[in-house]
């Protein structure tokens with residue numbers, strides 16, 4: 001079908017092309033130009049972050065974070081199994097071990113009690129993932145981390161502009177990682193950011209070197225050294241200023257985008273409540289104190305086959321609904337790390353029973369009602 005309602009569509013503010021033209025006129029297309037500064041300033045000011053580094057993706061922000069904390073072979077990092085591969089790859093790329101924890105069935109976020117049980121003498125960090133844009137229980141996680149002397153690196157890839165008890169996602173942990181990928185709420189196609197919220201000069205200096213390909217070029221640019229040279233390991237994580245020009249336009253519309261997504265979320269919640277009361281489905285939950293950016297709207301079915309039937313029927317009626325993560329422990333790679341099916345049952349259930357409904361800022365009201373009516377019709381017939 002060509003006129004399918006898509007799962008996601010990129011929202012255009014109309015300003016993107018103007019800023020890109022301006023960027024080209026300014027003549028600096030590489031990283032750290034005018035728009036990179038604007039975007040970094042916007043994010044750190046709005047979200048109350050420490051130092052912000054724009055990156056080419058959240059994947060790279062996570063990798064940078066693991067380099068900055070000097071993760072080494074033998075070290076362990078605890079994260080939920082129900083996440084994207086990037087969360088675990090960042091750890092594996094340092095030769096360290098991802099340790100998968102179970103999720104809470106109401107939010108699909110890491111279960112703080114299970115996390116605590118998995119701390120060993122080798123644990124160096126925790127990566128909580130804020131699934132669907134709804135925050136993890138950060139108070140408990142920060143307390144556990146402080147007690148055990150661990151770093152907390154928030155995977156806020158999905159949670160840009162979400163809040164937990166008034167604090168913005170990515171501002172609570174020692175570091176926070178954001179994504180501006182084409183599938184996320186605010187996007188420049190491919191992009192990300194790393195926020196470093198602890199004021200530790202050694203760590204910040206290391207971060208500067210790592211993103212300057214292992215050189216002390218930042219010191220040179222600040223006039224602190226006469227020339228720069230190779231001082232540490234590093235890589236290339238700075239995005240082109242052209243992409244940051246696009247992102248700046250998107251961030252200016254941050255709250256417009258959030259509000260439009262909220263209205264669709266509220267509509268879905270409203271029409272689906274009675275099916276949840278009849279236990280036909282389980283609805284996603286946004287706990288008290290969490291303010292979502294409405295990145296994902298999902299529902300959970302009682303089993304995999306019901307989920308698949310509904311997905312198929314929606315597709316027949318021109319509506320794209322999507323499943324999501326295969327839990328990492330139960331993937332080919334996860335099994336090669338020694339995990340087995342059955343190790344984390346709640347995560348496996350989420351992988352099998354979850355369905356995401358279309359959600360994008362410029363969805364027409366006609367389409368929204370169409371999706372709602374078709375879904376209700378399908379649920380009535382189950």
Ligand SMILES: *Cc1c(COP(=O)(O)O)cnc(C)c1O
Nearest residue numbers: 057058059084086157158179181
């Ligand atoms: C999207 C996503 C990432 C990766 O983001 P990129 O910017 O595409 O690298 C990482 N973690 C989670 C939880 C994500 O949803």
